Amino acid sequence: xxxxxxxxxxxxxxxxxxxxxxxxxxxxxxxxxxxxxxxxxxxxxxxxxxxxxxxxxxxxxxxxxxxxxxxxxxxxxxxxxxxxxxxxxxxxxxxxxxxxxxxxxxxxxxxxxxxxxxxxxxxxxxxxxxxxxxxxxxxxxxxxxxxxxxxxxxxxxxxxxxxxxxxxxxxxxxxxxxxxxxxxxxxxxxxxxxxxxxxxxxxxxxxxxxxxxxxxxxxxxxxxxxxxxxxxxxxxxxxxxxxxxxxxxxxxxxxxxxxxxxxxxxxxxxxxxxxxxxxxxxxxxxxxxxxxxxxxxxxxxxxxxxxxxxxxxxxxxxxxxxxxxxxxxxxxxxxxxxxxxxxxxxxxxxxxxxxxxxxxxxxxxxxxxxxxxxxxxxxxxxxxxxxxxxxxxxxxxxxxxxxxxxxxxxxxxxxxxxxxxxxxxxxxxxxxxxxxxxx
Amino acid sequence: xxxxxxxxxxxxxxxxxxxxxxxxxxxxxxxxxxxxxxxxxxxxxxxxxxxxxxxxxxxxxxxxxxxxxxxxxxxxxxxxxxxxxxxxxxxxxxxxxxxxxxxxxxxxxxxxxxxxxxxxxxxxxxxxxxxxxxxxxxxxxxxxxxxxxxxxxxxxxxxxxxxxxxxxxxxxxxxxxxxxxxxxxxxxxxxxxxxxxxxxxxxxxxxxxxxxxxxxxxxxxxxxxxxxxxxxxxxxxxxxxxxxxxxxxxxxxx
Numbered sequence: 040x041x042x043x044x045x046x047x048x049x050x051x052x053x054x055x056x057x058x059x060x061x062x063x064x065x066x067x068x069x070x071x072x073x074x075x076x077x078x079x080x081x082x083x084x085x086x087x088x089x090x091x092x093x094x095x096x097x098x099x100x101x102x103x104x105x106x107x108x109x110x111x112x113x114x115x116x117x118x119x120x121x122x123x124x125x126x127x128x129x130x131x132x133x134x135x136x137x138x139x140x141x142x143x144x145x146x147x148x149x150x151x152x153x154x155x156x157x158x159x160x161x162x163x164x165x166x167x168x169x170x171x172x173x174x175x176x177x178x179x180x181x182x183x184x185x186x187x188x189x190x191x192x193x194x195x196x197x198x199x200x201x202x203x204x205x206x207x208x209x210x211x212x213x214x215x216x217x218x219x220x221x222x223x224x225x226x227x228x229x230x231x232x233x234x235x236x237x238x239x240x241x242x243x244x245x246x247x248x249x250x251x252x253x254x255x256x257x258x259x260x261x262x263x264x265x266x267x268x269x270x271x272x273x274x275x276x277x278x279x280x281x282x283x284x285x286x287x288x289x290x291x292x293x294x295x296x297x298x299x300x301x302x303x304x305x306x307x308x309x310x311x312x313x314x315x316x317x318x319x320x321x322x323x324x325x326x327x328x329x330x331x332x333x334x335x336x337x338x339x340x341x342x343x344x345x346x347x348x349x350x351x352x353x354x355x356x357x358x359x360x361x362x363x364x365x366x367x368x369x370x371x372x373x374x375x376x377x378x379x380x381x382x383x384x385x386x387x388x389x390x391x392x393x394x395x396x397x398x399x400x401x402x403x404x405x406x407x408x409x410x411x412x413x414x415x416x417x418x419x420x421x422x423x424x425x426x427x428x429x430x431x432x433x434x435x436x437x438x439x440x441x442x443x444x445x446x447x448x449x450x451x452x453x454x455x456x457x458x459x460x461x462x463x464x465x466x467x468x469x470x471x472x473x474x475x476x477x478x
Numbered sequence: 479x480x481x482x483x484x485x486x487x488x489x490x491x492x493x494x495x496x497x498x499x500x501x502x503x504x505x506x507x508x509x510x511x512x513x514x515x516x517x518x519x520x521x522x523x524x525x526x527x528x529x530x531x532x533x534x535x536x537x538x539x540x541x542x543x544x545x546x547x548x549x550x551x552x553x554x555x556x557x558x559x560x561x562x563x564x565x566x567x568x569x570x571x572x573x574x575x576x577x578x579x580x581x582x583x584x585x586x587x588x589x590x591x592x593x594x595x596x597x598x599x600x601x602x603x604x605x606x607x608x609x610x611x612x613x614x615x616x617x618x619x620x621x622x623x624x625x626x627x628x629x630x631x632x633x634x635x636x637x638x639x640x641x642x643x644x645x646x647x648x649x650x651x652x653x654x655x656x657x658x659x660x661x662x663x664x665x666x667x668x669x670x671x672x673x674x675x676x677x678x679x680x681x682x683x684x685x686x687x688x689x690x691x692x693x694x695x696x697x698x699x700x701x702x703x704x705x706x707x708x709x710x711x712x713x714x715x716x717x718x719x720x721x722x723x724x725x726x727x728x729x730x731x732x
Contacts, residue, residue, distance in 0.1 A: 344596040356575030364587035365558035423577035
């Protein structure tokens with residue numbers, strides 16, 4: 040059992056400044072790569088705009104704010120797709136689940152509930168959201184059950200789902216567009232009123248920073264308790280400042296994006312006042328972005344701190360070993376697809392609220408963006424590897440590419456598809472190269 | 479059969495049969511195991527040893543036959559049931575999740591959770607360090623996936639998992655097949671130590687010398703059937719080889 044050839048890891052050997060930095064901070068080099076790629080994309084689009092169109096419009100509070108809102112629905116679904124892909128499955132139906140839940144939520148809040156409760160009843164949006172989440176989860180559970188207990192490959196079950204749920208969504212309203220949605224429901228999609236404003240954003244910022252500091256200090260306390268090697272103090276400071284710096288930076292950006300004039304006039308009119316000369320009301324964080332943040336945090340806790348998350352990784356690493364360890368792998372598959380369906384339902388809430396209507400195109404091709412986001416974010420299609428934050432950054436990368444193409448005048452869908460398709464293939468190739476090198 | 483053991487066996491697998499698609503992998507086999515005893519399970523590849531033992535570890539359910547633990551009939555329908563009977567298994571494949579580190583593998587399915595129900599990662603790593611210090615003092619790679627470990631290190635993780643949870647019945651499926659001579663020696667010493675602690679061990683083994691050295695009794699299987707069980711100190715290695723190859727029981731042990 041004693042491996043005689045085994046040498047204790049010699050710290051400091053063969054690595055220079057960068058290696059020491061990575062070891063001390065325990066930062067994932069892939070994360071740094073992804074964030075670097077993201078910044079390159081942002082700067083690239085901004086520079087292109089500035090040089091060739093005379094107007095760099097990418098790195099503006101307005102665009103970044105819109106980017107954050109557009110990322111929400113893809114990002115939320117991508118966090119679920121991470122679990123699906125880690126366990127060596129795939130879910131091609133998420134776009135259609137989003138579509139069908141969006142459509143039934145539209146019918147529920149526009150045509151059915153107002154007849155029962157009266158138009159504008161305050162409970163309408165609550166019932167609608169809960170219904171959407173449950174419908175998505177139910178669809179996911181049915182698909183997961185077929186994958187786990189009937190042993191039909193997930194590719195086939197969800198490919199069938201892709202077609203079936205899109206068809207059901209069309210038939211549900213005979214192809215009509217359902218609009219407008221409940222006014223409170225619409226706030227969930229973002230927009231000037233669907234954001235928490237400057238003060239609220241600073242409160243969120245303070246909470247976020249407190250959370251980062253608590254994480255750093257608690258981690259240090261835990262290591263000391265069990266007598267493990269501590270990170271160097273400078274690395275702890277660096278991580279804390281990096282986390283807080285990111286949150287403060289994001290807050291500054293969203294608070295620098297003011298309400299447009301039309302909304303200001305509307306707002307002051309409703310107060311019965313004139314619009315002041317220096318009127319400046321910031322958007323602050325949009326609701327969908329906050330929902331994405333909460334989903335991201337909860338999913339990260341689920342994946343790293345609970346047995347459920349352990350089992351997801353174990354099934355992905357070695358399904359047979361997981362089963363021999365007493366893990367009910369079939370029940371796990373059903374739970375994972377149920378969660379995925381529920382998240383697609385939540386994305387359906389955000390997407391239909393943002394559009395202020397339920398249309399047949401809702402969520403069309405989203406499955407590809409979601410899978411691409413998870414994969415760009417470092418989730419391995421071979422299973423066993425993936426992170427929630429990676430998937431969210433992956434979603435941000437894809438949505439950045441998409442909106443960036445629009446901003447520099449290549450808004451035609453064909454160009455966008457080419458760029459995003461190429462990004463997906465390159466990301467997977469880089470992943471393969473990276474894995475070979477660390478082996 | 480002369481059996482030096484007295485009293486109730488720790489494990490008795492009585493009249494076990496299991497077939498896959500019409501082929502009888504295990505055909506009315508009865509074996510038993512006493513505390514502080516090592517019973518070797520021998521036979522060619524495909525003789526049914528691993529299949530028999532998977533009925534005990536909960537991976538398969540036998541078509542017929544019963545399993546008795548300390549004289550009481552028990553139902554083992556899945557690996558969880560086996561674990562609750564203090565049956566631990568070291569599989570030939572090791573059954574490790576390659577993408578997880580040593581601590582995660584050691585506690586897989588039995589994670590230590592704190593009062594909030596969250597997995598206590600640092601506690602698990604600390605416990606892993608303790609048991610590894612005992613089993614394999616040179617082991618240092620606690621924070622890397624087990625795919626980055628050598629064969630011997632991986633084996634020691636699999637063994638630690640079986641030993642940590644106070645097994646009473648240990649199943650070892652060719653534990654030394656992938657190991658070098660020095661590591662094989664370590665496993666032999668561990669088997670002796672566990673035996674002295676009163677564990678019963680089923681050892682699936684191909685190397686006849688290891689069988690003669692480590693086992694008290696040997697049960698030989700051929701084509702799914704039990705050829706016979708012999709006391710190792712009453713037979714020669716030729717006798718056992720004859721049982722394995724020819725399916726012939728030696729006269730003196732009959």
